[in-house]
Amino acid sequence: MNSNTYSTVGSFGKKRISESTIHRLSRYYRTLSVLEKEGLQTVSSKDLAKREKLTPAQVRKDLSFFGSFGTRGLGYPVTELKHQMASILGIDRLWRVALIGVGNIGSALVGYKEFARQGFNIIKLFDNDQRKIGSNHKGITISDVRNLERDLKEARIEMVIIAVPATVAQYIIDDVVKAGIKAILNFAPANLKVPNDVFLRNENMSMELEYLSFALVNNHAQKK
Amino acid sequence: MNSNTYSTVGSFGKKRISESTIHRLSRYYRTLSVLEKEGLQTVSSKDLAKREKLTPAQVRKDLSFFGSFGTRGLGYPVTELKHQMASILGIDRLWRVALIGVGNIGSALVGYKEFARQGFNIIKLFDNDQRKIGSNHKGITISDVRNLERDLKEARIEMVIIAVPATVAQYIIDDVVKAGIKAILNFAPANLKVPNDVFLRNENMSMELEYLSFALVNNHAQKK
DNA sequence: TTAACTATGTGAAAAGGTTCACAAAAGTAT
DNA sequence: ATACTTTTGTGAACCTTTTCACATAGTTAA
Ligand SMILES: NC(=O)c1ccc[n+]([C@@H]2O[C@H](COP(=O)([O-])OP(=O)(O)OC[C@H]3O[C@@H](n4cnc5c(N)ncnc54)[C@H](O)[C@@H]3O)[C@@H](O)[C@H]2O)c1
Ligand SMILES: NC(=O)c1ccc[n+]([C@@H]2O[C@H](COP(=O)([O-])OP(=O)(O)OC[C@H]3O[C@@H](n4cnc5c(N)ncnc54)[C@H](O)[C@@H]3O)[C@@H](O)[C@H]2O)c1
Numbered sequence: 001m002n003s004n005t006y007s008t009v010g011s012f013g014k015k016r017i018s019e020s021t022i023h024r025l026s027r028y029y030r031t032l033s034v035l036e037k038e039g040l041q042t043v044s045s046k047d048l049a050k051r052e053k054l055t056p057a058q059v060r061k062d063l064s065f066f067g068s069f070g071t072r073g074l075g076y077p078v079t080e081l082k083h084q085m086a087s088i089l090g091i092d093r094l095w096r097v098a099l100i101g102v103g104n105i106g107s108a109l110v111g112y113k114e115f116a117r118q119g120f121n122i123i124k125l126f127d128n129d130q131r132k133i134g135s136n137h138k139g140i141t142i143s144d145v146r147n148l149e150r151d152l153k154e155a156r157i158e159m160v161i162i163a164v165p166a167t168v169a170q171y172i173i174d175d176v177v178k179a180g181i182k183a184i185l186n187f188a189p190a191n192l193k194v195p196n197d198v199f200l201r202n203e204n205m206s207m208e209l210e211y212l213s214f215a216l217v218n219n220h221a222q223k224k
Numbered sequence: 225m226n227s228n229t230y231s232t233v234g235s236f237g238k239k240r241i242s243e244s245t246i247h248r249l250s251r252y253y254r255t256l257s258v259l260e261k262e263g264l265q266t267v268s269s270k271d272l273a274k275r276e277k278l279t280p281a282q283v284r285k286d287l288s289f290f291g292s293f294g295t296r297g298l299g300y301p302v303t304e305l306k307h308q309m310a311s312i313l314g315i316d317r318l319w320r321v322a323l324i325g326v327g328n329i330g331s332a333l334v335g336y337k338e339f340a341r342q343g344f345n346i347i348k349l350f351d352n353d354q355r356k357i358g359s360n361h362k363g364i365t366i367s368d369v370r371n372l373e374r375d376l377k378e379a380r381i382e383m384v385i386i387a388v389p390a391t392v393a394q395y396i397i398d399d400v401v402k403a404g405i406k407a408i409l410n411f412a413p414a415n416l417k418v419p420n421d422v423f424l425r426n427e428n429m430s431m432e433l434e435y436l437s438f439a440l441v442n443n444h445a446q447k448k
Numbered sequence: 449t450t451a452a453c454t455a456t457g458t459g460a461a462a463a464g465g466t467t468c469a470c471a472a473a474a475g476t477a478t
Numbered sequence: 479a480t481a482c483t484t485t486t487g488t489g490a491a492c493c494t495t496t497t498c499a500c501a502t503a504g505t506t507a508a
């Protein structure tokens with residue numbers, strides 16, 4: 001019921017996988033990329049755990065939901081485990097992504113190389129500002145948001161990033177949903193409604209600053 | 225041990241408050257601001273829960289960690305509860321914030337009005353690019369990162385936002401820590417080390433895209 | 449080939465977070 | 479005033495996630 005509550009997407013076999021586990025897989029993937037560059041052949045759950053500030057048991061448990069990737073007495077093969085993580089996360093392929101709202105944050109995201117490196121290709125941009133529409137931004141022409149539904153379908157977009165003001169975000173989302181999009185990353189601070197079969201993730205930077213503020217004001221013991 | 229693991233900062237009285245609860249307080253705060261603008265005098269845990277897609281019990285439990293703010297039979301006074309949330313989160317005051325790395329994402333953050341509205345005042349900017357140093361960005365002169373430690377102390381900075389390339393983030397963090405800063409929001413995708421008395425939060429947008437990717441590939445049942 | 453290590457994979461236990469359920473307290477209507 | 483309704487605040491129950499602990503299986507060294 002709560003987006004933070006025991007939230008699980010899907011099931012590998014009959015098992016349900018928690019949001020925390022999926023986020024840790026992302027972290028393992030990035031760390032494994034680093035280890036690969038460092039020339040390491042294998043890594044133990046202990047080593048990986050140390051880098052991620054986790055327990056070795058947590059690492060093994062996370063991986064065990066998806067298979068047996070290690071060798072007892074030795075550890076996990078770095079490159080292979082990296083590929084496994086990519087496969088599980090679905091980033092061993094290209095994703096066709098559109099971004100709506102080419103303003104301050106939107107522009108920053110469009111040029112972000114890390115997204116492309118992980119297979120997220122921002123190939124369509126939309127805005128409602130006449131001065132921006134038709135202009136070229138990092139090689140992509142900005143389209144008029146008025147044809148959003150049609151253009152998303154035409155370009156066979158699979159994911160959408162929303163970077164418009166909070167006041168209009170729901171209208172945009174409604175059109176995005178109509179276009180059949182099932183995955184949305186939203187940067188507008190608003191409680192947006194989507195049907196049950198659409199995945200919506202919210203990125204809220206104020207929340208993290210507020211967490212820091214809370215921690216400072218209450219001068220609180222750091223976990224571990 | 226894990227940054228996602230039962231992570232709790234501090235204690236109100238003897239109670240430990242979970243990260244989830246603090247994040248929900250942020251959401252309550254934002255929603256209460258909206259309700260206040262809508263002219264509502266009181267709100268019940270049921271109403272608030274509906275807006276946040278939580279259970280009423282969750283709302284009441286979260287609030288109960290910090291006090292009794294409601295009136296039985298009536299609900300919570302909107303404006304007062306908003307102020308209470310602000311006070312608990314520590315955003316009923318101004319925070320002196322510095323941002324390091326005025327590039328794509330850094331520039332976007334500097335101009336973001338929502339931060340200032342919640343008391344986070346970005347009053348110092350740092351970069352190592354000679355073309356940027358000395359120039360004015362949204363009314364703030366960009367300082368040379370070489371004097372980082374000295375300048376952070378001089379400006380009595382309390383929080384730092386890091387938006388430099390991942391390769392240099394650890395060096396920057398080390399200087400920031402030396403300057404006595406106890407709260408850092410980091411946008412670089414890297415496993416950064418800080419002493420135990422420094423709060424470090426990481427904002428990782430790739431992670432959310434990867435979550436969506438996982439959800440799509442495994443075509444998974446949405447929670448609830 | 450054997451002995452001594454090392455490290456995985458996983459049930460079970462422990463810890464943490466959410467929801468239930470209800471007494472208590474206040475509002476509302478008559 | 480009294481009965482009835484509404485809604486809070488909270489221990490207890492419930493559910494999820496993490497950690498423990500160990501059997502198992504592979505490596506390494508002599
Ligand atoms: N700037 C930041 O650092 C930051 C950080 C976190 C969240 N956000 C959020 O991201 C969103 C965008 O912020 P920003 O700072 O980039 O604002 P911005 O005003 O710079 O950009 C918004 C863009 O959306 C476009 N737009 C407006 N209405 C539109 C519509 N109906 N259809 C299509 N495009 C439309 C505007 O033309 C503009 O290009 C906001 O919701 C903001 O709260 C921004
Ligand atoms: N652009 C995005 O949308 C985005 C999204 C998520 C995360 N990030 C992360 O944020 C960071 C910055 O990304 P960006 O896209 O803004 O990159 P960028 O190259 O546009 O900006 C980096 C800025 O840091 C400055 N810099 C470099 N070395 C420095 C040093 N030693 N001291 C001080 N300043 C220094 C550069 O001069 C530049 O202004 C990166 O770690 C990136 O991975 C970016």
